[in-house]
Amino acid sequence: MNTPLKIVVTGPVGAGKSTLIRTLAKGGYVDTDARATEAIGKATTTVAMDHAVMDVGGTTLHVFGTPGQERFDYMWEILAEGALGTVLLARADRPGDLPKARQIFEFILSQSEVPYVIGVTHLDAEEAWAPEEIALFLRADPTLAVGFDPRDPKDAIRPFVRLLDALDGKR
Amino acid sequence: MTKQDQITQLLEALKRSLPEVREAMVASPDGLPIATLGSQDTAARIAAMAATALGLGRRIAQTTQLGNMKEVVVRGDQGYFVIYQAGDKGVLGVTVPADANLGLLHLEAREVARALADIL
Numbered sequence: 001m002n003t004p005l006k007i008v009v010t011g012p013v014g015a016g017k018s019t020l021i022r023t024l025a026k027g028g029y030v031d032t033d034a035r036a037t038e039a040i041g042k043a044t045t046t047v048a049m050d051h052a053v054m055d056v057g058g059t060t061l062h063v064f065g066t067p068g069q070e071r072f073d074y075m076w077e078i079l080a081e082g083a084l085g086t087v088l089l090a091r092a093d094r095p096g097d098l099p100k101a102r103q104i105f106e107f108i109l110s111q112s113e114v115p116y117v118i119g120v121t122h123l124d125a126e127e128a129w130a131p132e133e134i135a136l137f138l139r140a141d142p143t144l145a146v147g148f149d150p151r152d153p154k155d156a157i158r159p160f161v162r163l164l165d166a167l168d169g170k171r
Numbered sequence: 172m173t174k175q176d177q178i179t180q181l182l183e184a185l186k187r188s189l190p191e192v193r194e195a196m197v198a199s200p201d202g203l204p205i206a207t208l209g210s211q212d213t214a215a216r217i218a219a220m221a222a223t224a225l226g227l228g229r230r231i232a233q234t235t236q237l238g239n240m241k242e243v244v245v246r247g248d249q250g251y252f253v254i255y256q257a258g259d260k261g262v263l264g265v266t267v268p269a270d271a272n273l274g275l276l277h278l279e280a281r282e283v284a285r286a287l288a289d290i291l
């Protein structure tokens with residue numbers, strides 16, 4: 001079956017949303033980076049969306065990435081419209097960001113109860129939490145937590161593979 | 172005079188030359204308010220949205236080969252919100268009613284956007 005699926009990638013600032021989408025983009029991708037004027041630990045930040053088409057095991061995914069800051073919460077709503085699944089990203093090494101991750105997660109699921117996976121990045125950091133711990137903090141199903149490196153194409157595909165499994169269960 | 176004062180003066184001058192201007196604001200390209208003539212309550216929200224519209228507009232301009240992004244016009248049945256690129260460090264947003272002269276607004280606001288680009 002090869003109908004295109006709309007998937008949303010969301011999560012707090014610096015979780016790796018844009019990196020993940022760039023890594024897996026088949027052909028071109030759209031980003032909307034603007035220079036960051038606040039201290040967020042990186043030079044640029046997404047102000048509207050990222051977009052790319054991906055191929056995951058023969059299934060075409062149309063992936064939309066959201067901005068991470070709460071001031072862009074209207075984009076979460078706009079991009080979540082019609083999405084069939086969500087990849088929520090959270091950093092393993094910044095427990096202080098987890099309440100924000102939970103807020104975004106709850107907001108997206110309140111829009112529509114779609115299948116999700118929790119993608120956990122920055123696992124190589126010294127103080128990293130285990131992906132299952134992150135999921136529990138988010139009050140999410142720990143079996144849906146996937147630790148991965150969004151910079152590595154082989155690894156970056158894993159949350160989407162897991163999400164497609166979850167979607168297959170629903171179809 | 173601080174940058175902030177200079178920017179506020181530019182916005183006030185815009186409002187003097189075009190009294191129908193309802194609100195005028197300047198935001199950073201990543202959506203944080205810098206200065207506003209208008210409601211403080213909605214300033215943060217409008218600043219974020221102006222940056223989103225301009226950021227997306229820039230990508231649309233590139234993808235459809237329109238060159239460098241200049242402005243985005245949102246037209247409602249009760250007015251316009253026009254967002255101008257002010258160099259690479261600022262965004263100017265102006266609200267006018269539906270019967271405003273859009274040509275005149277462009278003339279004045281583009282000048283303000285250029286001046287803002289020099290200040291920022």
